[in-house]
Amino acid sequence: MADRSSHSTKPIRTPLSGEDDLDLSVIELFFFAYRDFTSDPDQILEAYGFGRAHHRVLYFVNRKPGLTVAELLDVLQITKQSLARVLKQLIDTGHIVQVQGPRDRRQRELYPTGKGRQLALDLAKPQSRRIRAALESVDGSARAVIQDFLKAMVNPELRPQIDHLPSAGAISKGADE
Amino acid sequence: MADRSSHSTKPIRTPLSGEDDLDLSVIELFFFAYRDFTSDPDQILEAYGFGRAHHRVLYFVNRKPGLTVAELLDVLQITKQSLARVLKQLIDTGHIVQVQGPRDRRQRELYPTGKGRQLALDLAKPQSRRIRAALESVDGSARAVIQDFLKAMVNPELRPQIDHLPSAGAISKGADE
DNA sequence: AAAAATATGTCAACATAGCTGACATAAATT
DNA sequence: AATTTATGTCAGCTATGTTGACATATTTTT
Numbered sequence: 001m002a003d004r005s006s007h008s009t010k011p012i013r014t015p016l017s018g019e020d021d022l023d024l025s026v027i028e029l030f031f032f033a034y035r036d037f038t039s040d041p042d043q044i045l046e047a048y049g050f051g052r053a054h055h056r057v058l059y060f061v062n063r064k065p066g067l068t069v070a071e072l073l074d075v076l077q078i079t080k081q082s083l084a085r086v087l088k089q090l091i092d093t094g095h096i097v098q099v100q101g102p103r104d105r106r107q108r109e110l111y112p113t114g115k116g117r118q119l120a121l122d123l124a125k126p127q128s129r130r131i132r133a134a135l136e137s138v139d140g141s142a143r144a145v146i147q148d149f150l151k152a153m154v155n156p157e158l159r160p161q162i163d164h165l166p167s168a169g170a171i172s173k174g175a176d177e
Numbered sequence: 178m179a180d181r182s183s184h185s186t187k188p189i190r191t192p193l194s195g196e197d198d199l200d201l202s203v204i205e206l207f208f209f210a211y212r213d214f215t216s217d218p219d220q221i222l223e224a225y226g227f228g229r230a231h232h233r234v235l236y237f238v239n240r241k242p243g244l245t246v247a248e249l250l251d252v253l254q255i256t257k258q259s260l261a262r263v264l265k266q267l268i269d270t271g272h273i274v275q276v277q278g279p280r281d282r283r284q285r286e287l288y289p290t291g292k293g294r295q296l297a298l299d300l301a302k303p304q305s306r307r308i309r310a311a312l313e314s315v316d317g318s319a320r321a322v323i324q325d326f327l328k329a330m331v332n333p334e335l336r337p338q339i340d341h342l343p344s345a346g347a348i349s350k351g352a353d354e
Numbered sequence: 355a356a357a358a359a360t361a362t363g364t365c366a367a368c369a370t371a372g373c374t375g376a377c378a379t380a381a382a383t384t
Numbered sequence: 385a386a387t388t389t390a391t392g393t394c395a396g397c398t399a400t401g402t403t404g405a406c407a408t409a410t411t412t413t414t
Contacts, residue, residue, distance in 0.1 A: 007295070011274050011288030015343040016239040016297055023305040024240070025344065029327035031233075032339055034211045035254075036332045053371060056208075062193040063201070069391060077212070082372050084392070097188050106381045106390045111188030118184070120193055128200040134329035142322045145315050147202060149323050152311035153210035162209055166192040167202065228399060246362065259401050261363070283361040283410045 040126035053086045062120040063165055066109045217303035230263045239297040240342055243286045
């Protein structure tokens with residue numbers, strides 16, 4: 001019987017498994033780990049009527065206060081129309097404020113307010129707790145290895161983005177009022 | 178001037194950084210790593226008119242052929258209405274077939290076809306390549322540490338799900354025709 | 355045997371978060 | 385003065401999730 005394009009519709013009963021050069025265990029661990037990693041903040045955000053998109057915006061604005069709209073779009077890799085909606089909500093609810101760029105007045109620098117900083121902290125806490133617990137359950141020296149691994153998973157051409165964030169080690173010297 | 182709920186709208190200029198017990202570097206590395214990890218298959222799926230949802234269904238059906246709809250819903254943690262759409266497309270395009278459960282004839286066992294297996298392989302390859310490259314860039318003994326870490330990131334009550342997948346090591350004994 | 359529970363499917367309506375394309379405005383650059 | 389750039393906004397589309405209601409076949413319980 002003619003089956004389309006050389007494949008039959010016969011059910012395959014053998015599980016796909018990492019014989020060849022397939023690393024299925026890391027693939028699926030990554031999937032499950034990320035799913036649960038994002039579930040912590042998702043629950044908190046629900047109470048605010050926010051979603052994961054708001055979280056990402058809030059996170060990076062807190063991580064690099066004063067970043068412009070264009071820079072944020074670059075990090076998030078979404079369109080400005082897509083950003084507009086969530087950003088507007090975060091501004092309307094007083095989590096983020098816009099400041100006209102001091103050099104280039106076309107630019108809008110984005111800053112968290114006290115409220116926005118507090119929410120960012122609240123969202124980061126359960127995630128940090130999960131990470132800490134996971135690190136404790138493995139070797140003590142694992143931390144550097146895991147960071148290196150995760151960084152190596154990122155596209156090389158996009159790694160500069162990460163490096164340009166104020167590193168957890170080297171705190172930048174800005175003084176708030 | 179009265180500001181709502183004890184917070185001012187004054188812009189905060191200090192970057193959020195991991196002073197307290199905040200593990201920002203792993204938080205953001207995880208975000209970037211997962212983003213790029215999923216971008217490989219996304220590109221392939223586009224050619225088929227499929228999305229990430231199709232990928233997940235196809236993946237787990239290949240990983241555990243014969244799983245029922247209910248089991249799949251359990252793994253994916255979505256509603257049956259949500260699953261219905263993508264599953265229908267995968268069946269219509271001949272990537273997955275349904276077989277009436279042999280014991281309980283209400284159940285629908287899901288199996289990949291040759292075509293569905295092939296696509297699953299094509300999607301897993303670039304992800305495995307990325308993982309392999311990342312593992313090579315770190316210590317050789319890192320593999321076990323990273324797997325343990327990722328597993329520890331998963332909610333304890335959901336870990337059985339992972340363990341019940343045919344592990345890359347112990348291949349189950351099913352014989353295809 | 356009848357009733358209840360279960361596994362699945364389906365219809366309709368809705369929400370979120372992404373997208374493209376088009377156009378407007380203000381400010382900077384040429 | 386003309387052009388480019390940074391941002392904003394309108395309108396409509398898609399993908400993927402949601403809830404609620406209901407239908408059907410089959411199994412389990414009474």
